[in-house]
Amino acid sequence: MTETRKVRSVSSSPPSLMGVFAHPDDESLLAGGVLARHHAAGARTAVVTATWAPDSRRAPELADALAVLGAGTPRLLGYNDARNLEAAPSQPRLVDAPLDEGVGRLVAHIREFCPDILVGHDALGQLTGHPDHVRTHQITLLAVGAAGLAHLHPEAGPPWQPAALYAATHPESGVGLLGPLLEDVGKRVLAVPDAYVTTSVDVAPWLDVKWRAILAHRGEVARARSLPGVLARRPEAERIQIIRTEHFTRLAPEPTAGDAAQLTT
16 A cells, blocks of 8 residues: 655745644733744744634634734634633543544644644643643644654544644743732742753744734633733733743754754744
8 A cells, every 4th residue: 555645845935833722822822923923924824722612702712813823713622621611511621531532633633734843832831730731732742743653543634744843831030020920810830940941032023913812812811810811901011021032942853954944943
């Protein structure tokens, strides 16, 4: 039998980028600047969201945010939220669903979109350690490995191997003003050692786009304890200081000579 495999073409165009995040608004908060930057450079971009159903109240807000970022239409895995069971009431919580099932669902999106780069959560679950963030990190790690192997999830389409996976993260030295703000609303702060960060991107030129994408999540902006809500009630100068730099750790595959898939190019 002859295996059909999608082949990465050599091109001078910017690398395509797919974000994989747990909830609507994670994409805008953690990688909105990088997504906007890649879109502005002419790259294909997309976002997969692990929780909330297509008919839920947050789905239209996600669609609006992705439109602002130029990241296409929502791609929802459709699982229920670990802490908000209105997200997808008829579906299992992401943290309770079989791990390999979630991996297979994500592999299908990877093989269909064929991204050069994936960006997702870090192992800590982004500052607050939300269990959905941690689970999405685990699914993404496994899916990146599985997507390039034809014998794994063959129903998901021809194999495609992304060139790089980056985890959005927060270095200890970069928490700054955000730490006290989260602690004030009863949330913990989990940061990584500075040495863990491999890439920091100044997204100042795309801050307006990033902020408009965050504001598109209107329900979260209205909540006192959510990060969009916390940021919306801070002075502009302080808010800019918090969201203007996005930090990442390259996880897999290992860097190779001549690899063009870089967040900073």
